[in-house]
Amino acid sequence: MNRLHPDLKRLMAWSSRSLPPEPDGAPFGFAGRVVAAWNPDKTPSLFTEFQRVAWSAAWVSVPVILCGVVFLAGQSQVPEPVAGLSSALRLLVSNFTQ
Amino acid sequence: MITKDLDFDVVTCLARVREQDQDAARSLVEYLYPTVIRIVRRNLPRRADEEDLAQEIFLKMFEKLDQYKGRVPVEHWVSRIAVNHCLNAIRRQKVRLEWRMADLSEEQAAALEAVTTVGAQEPAPAEVIGARELVDMLLEALSPADRLVIRLLEIEERSIAELRELTGWSAALIRVRAFRARQKLNKRFGKLRRQGRL
Numbered sequence: 001m002n003r004l005h006p007d008l009k010r011l012m013a014w015s016s017r018s019l020p021p022e023p024d025g026a027p028f029g030f031a032g033r034v035v036a037a038w039n040p041d042k043t044p045s046l047f048t049e050f051q052r053v054a055w056s057a058a059w060v061s062v063p064v065i066l067c068g069v070v071f072l073a074g075q076s077q078v079p080e081p082v083a084g085l086s087s088a089l090r091l092l093v094s095n096f097t098q
Numbered sequence: 099m100i101t102k103d104l105d106f107d108v109v110t111c112l113a114r115v116r117e118q119d120q121d122a123a124r125s126l127v128e129y130l131y132p133t134v135i136r137i138v139r140r141n142l143p144r145r146a147d148e149e150d151l152a153q154e155i156f157l158k159m160f161e162k163l164d165q166y167k168g169r170v171p172v173e174h175w176v177s178r179i180a181v182n183h184c185l186n187a188i189r190r191q192k193v194r195l196e197w198r199m200a201d202l203s204e205e206q207a208a209a210l211e212a213v214t215t216v217g218a219q220e221p222a223p224a225e226v227i228g229a230r231e232l233v234d235m236l237l238e239a240l241s242p243a244d245r246l247v248i249r250l251l252e253i254e255e256r257s258i259a260e261l262r263e264l265t266g267w268s269a270a271l272i273r274v275r276a277f278r279a280r281q282k283l284n285k286r287f288g289k290l291r292r293q294g295r296l
Contacts, residue, residue: 002280004252008236008287011213014221014229016253019139026131030149031124034156038123 108172127156133173134180141184143191155180181264188242206232239286244279
């Protein structure tokens with residue numbers, strides 16, 4: 001591994017002495033400012049609210065669409081009524097109505 | 099170095115913060131402030147306010163709190179957020195200045211002379227300030243990531259393992275960055291001494 005020039009290394013050692021002392025704690029009011037800026041209870045913006053409603057609607061529409069698809073698929077599989085049976089039914093209905 | 103406060107129950111505090119407890123959030127900020135400000139002060143971009151940067155880091159921490167799974171101490175997790183945030187802030191600056199000997203302040207010139215004098219003695223306070231400024235000027239030639247590696251390895255004398263923990267980079271990547279950065283710094287320092295310019 002290469003090394004820094006000894007003079008440069010010394011310069012860096014000197015520079016580290018000028019670092020400010022370690023703080024004991026946050027300055028007065030700092031934590032309050034941060035938490036106020038974070039503000040988890042803030043009311044959502046109009047766009048956020050719209051986005052939330054749009055997503056909810058999208059999730060609700062998925063099962064509705066699926067149900068529709070299943071229903072239509074079921075409809076297409078119903079067999080055509082037999083012609084003979086159909087005429088017999090018509091005769092029965094006309095007899096009942098008379 | 100990580101802040102230790104034996105009376106502070108981090109796990110309970112984090113759970114309360116997740117439930118939007120603002121008192122717990124304030125306590126968490128107070129507890130982590132020394133860790134964050136130490137990183138900010140060592141990696142502060144020019145003209146940036148350390149408190150503003152620290153505040154941005156804490157806000158990012160709150161945003162990402164749901165991602166913290168407790169596999170590492172919270173101080174390590176926040177340190178990594180702080181390091182990455184400072185790196186991004188430095189990258190946004192994109193400032194490259196050319197310095198000449200004539201631009202050096204009295205303290206900087208004195209520090210340069212003192213450090214290159216054979217059998218250099220303990221530096222005077224003004225020379226210490228000058229040394230700090232000179233090092234900052236020299237480090238400006240490096241990419242933010244290389245600068246961070248040099249600061250941690252050469253100035254703070256941290257180990258590669260500590261750097262891995264702080265940055266998430268592999269040991270090989272850290273060694274490559276350190277090698278490249280030392281080469282560049284030695285060249286730049288030589289130029290400063292010979293030609294009086296950077």
